[in-house]
Amino acid sequence: MPDLDLVVEESIPGERPPAAHRIAIALKRQLGEAVSLFHLHDAFGTAELEVNGILLDLATARREHYPEPGSHPEVHFGSLEADLSRRDLSVNAMAMVLDPEDTSSARLLDPFDGRGDLARRQLRFLHSGSLRDDPTRILRAARYGARLGLDLGEDSLNQVHTALAEWPWRSGSLPGLGTRLRSELELLLGRESWERALMLLQQWNALGLLDPGLQHDRHWRRRLHRARCLAARLERPPWPQDEWLLLALLARLDDPLSLARRLQLAGRCQRLLADLLQLRAWVNQASTELEWRPATLSQSLEHKRSSPEAVTLLLAAYSGSEFPPRLRRGLLRWLLRWRTLRAEPSADDLIAAGERPGPELGVRLRQLRAERLDQQRW
Incomplete structure (x- = not known):
């Protein structure tokens, strides 16, 4: 069991901390060193703990309202039924209601027939305006689809296509949306069956949510696997998988830095992409040179302060047919040996x-x- 989600209703709303915070604090006090992670999120009344290696998410039941499409929701504490109704998908809108008087029994609360959708192997958004309120739900659908082997039902797929056609997120007017997109991508690439999830997004024509170039990219799978294999051979501190795979995904875009800024990627990620763009321009110029030797190639790369990570992304993103095989071989030898001599x-x-x-x-x-x-x- 990788994690456990618990929701508790707030019985007496007021100035005191929300119910999930009070329970989390009590658990930490009672369990002591068994709690290795402890974090309270004030904005949503949630708490995150790790107890004996199991991630425990505690949430205060809440309802949400989106003042405008794509904005951050306004949160108010509410009933468990209201909490389920704000969820993304029917399969994620079920709860086992625990009886405090009899902890051995529980009843299933399933107001949106999530159990039936599981049996039909389909994903279904709860409301007709689910994606209008928050388009990052498309990424969450891909995560659940990859994890559980599900696919979008016809009505939900039509909602995806409508939302993608109508939503003006590329205008940059909602910076919070970019942050949420990045968070969902990090979860998708760091924890899920990321290859299957990205395949679903492309199958749904939804990679255009990030950039139209990604939707038409048929080589991202090979690129990401190459990037992982090459990075494993570098004698350097490893990057987190979610960051590294996201950089490899962006590496072939004409302007990866614009998307990186919209997603508010970390500064080191943006610097690496800028390094990659400079290296890409240099390779286009250097490909006409016929007299490269190991020393001149190494000196040129090192004079430009090209990082091994940028060379790794370049080699992962471009095949030997896209620049001279001799130059590609030299870059690979510099990456794996020459730079350390x-x-x-x-x-x-x-x-x-x-x-x-x-x-x-x-x-x-x-x-x-x-x-x-x-x-x-x-």
């Missing part, structure tokens, strides 16, 4: 042999390293 003899060896520290020693070391690089097989 040092001059022989080393600076300490040269100083021990009588050479003085200073600029001339640096020139000598660069010359020795270049000679060693040019002895490498291309």
